[in-house]
Amino acid sequence: MEGCKSRLVSSSDLKKKSLATLHTAEPSIDDADRLASLIDTALERYSRFDDGCPSELGEAIRYVLLAPGKRLRPRLVLLASQACGGMMADALSAACAVEMVHTYSLVHDDLPAMDDDDLRRGRPTCHKVFGEAVAILVGDALLARAFEIVATDIKPANYATRCCAVLGQAAGATALVGGQASDLAGGVTSDDLPALESIHRRKTGALISASLELGGIVAGATAKQLDALKAYGQHLGLAFQITDDLLDVSGSQATVGKRLAKDASCGKATYPQLLGIEPSRRRATELVELACSELVIFGAAAKPLANLATFVRDRTR
Amino acid sequence: MEGCKSRLVSSSDLKKKSLATLHTAEPSIDDADRLASLIDTALERYSRFDDGCPSELGEAIRYVLLAPGKRLRPRLVLLASQACGGMMADALSAACAVEMVHTYSLVHDDLPAMDDDDLRRGRPTCHKVFGEAVAILVGDALLARAFEIVATDIKPANYATRCCAVLGQAAGATALVGGQASDLAGGVTSDDLPALESIHRRKTGALISASLELGGIVAGATAKQLDALKAYGQHLGLAFQITDDLLDVSGSQATVGKRLAKDASCGKATYPQLLGIEPSRRRATELVELACSELVIFGAAAKPLANLATFVRDRTR
Numbered sequence: 206m207e208g209c210k211s212r213l214v215s216s217s218d219l220k221k222k223s224l225a226t227l228h229t230a231e232p233s234i235d236d237a238d239r240l241a242s243l244i245d246t247a248l249e250r251y252s253r254f255d256d257g258c259p260s261e262l263g264e265a266i267r268y269v270l271l272a273p274g275k276r277l278r279p280r281l282v283l284l285a286s287q288a289c290g291g292m293m294a295d296a297l298s299a300a301c302a303v304e305m306v307h308t309y310s311l312v313h314d315d316l317p318a319m320d321d322d323d324l325r326r327g328r329p330t331c332h333k334v335f336g337e338a339v340a341i342l343v344g345d346a347l348l349a350r351a352f353e354i355v356a357t358d359i360k361p362a363n364y365a366t367r368c369c370a371v372l373g374q375a376a377g378a379t380a381l382v383g384g385q386a387s388d389l390a391g392g393v394t395s396d397d398l399p400a401l402e403s404i405h406r407r408k409t410g411a412l413i414s415a416s417l418e419l420g421g422i423v424a425g426a427t428a429k430q431l432d433a434l435k436a437y438g439q440h441l442g443l444a445f446q447i448t449d450d451l452l453d454v455s456g457s458q459a460t461v462g463k464r465l466a467k468d469a470s471c472g473k474a475t476y477p478q479l480l481g482i483e484p485s486r487r488r489a490t491e492l493v494e495l496a497c498s499e500l501v502i503f504g505a506a507a508k509p510l511a512n513l514a515t516f517v518r519d520r521t522r
Numbered sequence: 523m524e525g526c527k528s529r530l531v532s533s534s535d536l537k538k539k540s541l542a543t544l545h546t547a548e549p550s551i552d553d554a555d556r557l558a559s560l561i562d563t564a565l566e567r568y569s570r571f572d573d574g575c576p577s578e579l580g581e582a583i584r585y586v587l588l589a590p591g592k593r594l595r596p597r598l599v600l601l602a603s604q605a606c607g608g609m610m611a612d613a614l615s616a617a618c619a620v621e622m623v624h625t626y627s628l629v630h631d632d633l634p635a636m637d638d639d640d641l642r643r644g645r646p647t648c649h650k651v652f653g654e655a656v657a658i659l660v661g662d663a664l665l666a667r668a669f670e671i672v673a674t675d676i677k678p679a680n681y682a683t684r685c686c687a688v689l690g691q692a693a694g695a696t697a698l699v700g701g702q703a704s705d706l707a708g709g710v711t712s713d714d715l716p717a718l719e720s721i722h723r724r725k726t727g728a729l730i731s732a733s734l735e736l737g738g739i740v741a742g743a744t745a746k747q748l749d750a751l752k753a754y755g756q757h758l759g760l761a762f763q764i765t766d767d768l769l770d771v772s773g774s775q776a777t778v779g780k781r782l783a784k785d786a787s788c789g790k791a792t793y794p795q796l797l798g799i800e801p802s803r804r805r806a807t808e809l810v811e812l813a814c815s816e817l818v819i820f821g822a823a824a825k826p827l828a829n830l831a832t833f834v835r836d837r838t839r
Contacts (some may be wrong), residue, residue: 257696257724262703266695313662318654337635341658342703345630346695348662352669353690362679369686373670378583378663379574386579386659407574 236509237280237516244279245271247297248304251354258346265335265343270308272326275522277445279304280513281416282423285434288500288507291424298358299368299419302351306376307412309347312340314385348376359423367422375415384408393474401474402443409449410442433499437510440496445517447489450475451482452521493518553826554597554833561596562588564614565621568671575663582652582660587625589643592839594762596621597830598733599740602751605817605824608741615675616685616736619668623693624729626664629657631702665693676740684739692732701725710791718791719760726766727759750816754827757813762834764806767792768799769838810835 252267279300286296315322315330316337322330332340352369359365375381384407393400417434426434454477476485493514500507569584596617603613632639632647633654639647649657669686676682692698701724710717734751743751771794793802810831817824 254695254700258700259703259707261707262695262700309662313658316658318658338706339703341630341633341635342699344662345626345665345693346699348665349690349694349699351690352686353694356673356683356686356690362683365686366673366679366682369669369673369682373666373668373673376662377666377670378571378579382659382663382666383571383575383579386576386656389655390576390578 240280240283241276243293243297244276244283244300244304247301251298251301251305251350261335262339262342262346265331265339266346268328268334269312269325269331269343270305270347272328274304274308274326275520276304277513277517278307278412278416281413281438281441281510282420284507284509284513285417285420285426286424287420288434288503288510289421289424289426289430290506291420295359296420296423298354299423300416302355302368302372303412303416303419305347305351305354306372306381309344309351310376310381310385310412312347313344316340319385319389351376364422364425368419371415371418371422375411380407380411384411388473391473395474395479397474398479401476401479405443405446406439409446410439413442413445414438429502433502437496437499437514440492440499441514441517444489444492444496444514447476447485447492448518448520450477451485451489454482489518557597557600558593560610560614561593561600561617561621564618568615568618568622568667578652579656579659579663582648582656583663585645585651586629586642586648586660587622587664589645591621591625591643592837593621594830594834595624595729595733598730598755598758598827599737601824601826601830602734602737602743603741604737605751605820605827606738606741606743606747607823608737612676613737613740615671616740617733619672619685619689620729620733620736622664622668622671623689623698626661626668627693627698627702627729629664630661633657636702636706668693681739681742685736688732688735688739692728697724697728701728705790708790712791712796714791715796718793718796722760722763723756726763727756730759730762731755746819750819754813754816754831757809757816758831758834761806761809761813761831764793764802764809765835765837767794768802768806771799806835 248270249267252263252270254263254266282300282303283293283296286299287293311325312331314320315325316332323333324330328334330340331343335343351372355368355372356365359368377383384404387404388408393404414435415438417438418431421431421434453475476488480488496514497511500511503510565587566584569580569587571580571583575583599617599620600610600613603616604610628642629648631637632642633649640650641647645651647657648660652660668689672685672689673682676685694700701721704721705725710721731752732755734755735748738748738751770792793805797805813831814828817828820827
């Protein structure tokens with residue numbers, strides 16, 4: 206028993222040691238890669254199921270979850286936690302849960318009855334490979350798994366319940382699902398910027414903002430820190446959507462990894478359409494600056510979050 | 523402020539008073555009706571959303587959630603809590619969450635890509651009324667809402683996290699979703715009772731057993747009480763499925779409120795097919811007796827649970 210305990214302590218110390226560098230150095234490409242690797246390893250672990258899960262379902266879950274993604278939302282969780290002085294190891298389960306909720310929404314949004322997409326993260330979409338029924342179930346399983354992980358692995362319990370509540374709200378009828386429903390219903394006219402922004406605040410912004418809030422919660426952030434993180438997330442979420450719309454009209458399908466020019470072809474309103482391409486770029490830059498201005502209270506600990514905002518504005522995929 | 527506080531206290535006392543009778547009297551039809559009314563009122567309250575939820579989505583959520591159902595699972599939550607000496611008012615949010623998970627699973631299972639059903643709870647299915655995209659989103663929103671409710675309204679926090687974990691596991695890839703995936707994949711031969719039972723344990727039994735566990739958790743049940751409740755739930759879950767199969771071959775569609783004889787028509791294995799009709803009835807009776815034998819440790823407080831098991835065996839819908 207004593208030996209077992211020592212091994213556990215050593216393993217934990219090792220993890221802390223390997224993570225410690227992330228708290229000190231200036232961010233670099235290297236850090237982004239290391240973050241992604243940390244997240245991917247944890248996602249791999251969380252997507253193993255025991256016997257009750259039929260093998261094809263498990264394979265389909267891993268197909269969508271472990272596909273090469275930007276991991277923007279889980280990175281935001283980890284970096285928000287870091288900005289508040291938390292340990293990244295303590296934020297990993299929240300990071301994976303957010304990525305699961307995001308991935309479930311992509312799988313369901315891609316279905317023939319919804320956006321009917323064939324390509325996602327550079328691969329055929331889930332329903333193209335496994336069929337519609339399995340794709341629906343993959344999304345359902347990912348959503349349930351996200352909450353199970355948060356409830357099981359985040360300590361103490363009051364942090365876990367706050368995370369579940371934030372995640373449930375962000376994934377639900379007034380946010381992610383509501384935004385997708387409004388988007389599908391269409392009807393945003395070419396001069397109705399508030400209506401377009403309302404859709405994106407719910408469909409994209411809410412989960413991005415929730416990612417930052419979860420990172421703050423698990424790090425024991427103060428109310429003032431949480432407010433700053435959420436405000437950063439709201440600006441960043443809109444900036445992200447504008448660059449998404451810009452990539453939709455001017456990006457490369459091979460780089461972006463999904464079908465492009467689809468919004469214009471199905472009559473959906475977009476930022477470039479409403480504002481023009483250059484004004485959209487300027488708006489994204491303004492939003493990134495607004496986002497970064499919220500980070501001042503964190504000092505140098507939030508430098509990686511500031512860098513991530515610039516990455517969101519300049520991204521090519 | 524003082525006046526406001528008094529009103530709150532009075533309202534709470536009133537609720538306790540109206541619930542108190544449920545703890546004392548022998549169960550009767552009246553109690554079943556009162557339970558259902560308690561549950562329906564809470565479901566109605568929990569299915570109101572603020573502005574972010576598009577009106578059609580909200581309407582569709584209420585269409586499926588407030589349709590006349592047996593409310594078996596939420597009743598199990600309330601009665602399990604009562605058996606452990608808990609107050610029903612403290613178990614209502616868990617009861618509603620379980621009904622939301624159950625209703626989400628019905629909405630998704632009924633989709634054309636899954637079981638392709640037109641009738642549910644005596645009404646046209648969600649996708650027949652609102653279209654497939656909305657039906658998928660209704661299920662997603664209900665699942666997220668269930669966890670939000672548990673995380674927000676169950677106190678203390680460690681009860682809430684345990685409930686979220688149990689619900690997440692029961693709704694996930696190794697249980698409800700996994701059972702549906704196995705069911706859709708078919709391949710249960712006419713002599714493979716273990717394979718059939720494995721599907722039903724996951725697809726139906728897991729959420730029934732979780733309902734009892736949730737009721738126990740919110741009432742502060744001991745480990746021994748939780749084990750007994752789960753064992754009762756496992757036996758009851760199988761008995762429920764056998765009677766479901768029996769109703770599928772011999773029930774009235776108008777009473778049951780969904781399409782019948784469908785399992786045989788699409789080649790799915792059923793209990794009557796594997797065991798015969800009379801042996802299936804005997805097996806259901808045995809399972810109900812086994813379920814009730816688990817209730818002995820609760821004494822008279824579990825009488826309503828015993829009655830509910832008999833209702834499950836004798837039900838006509």
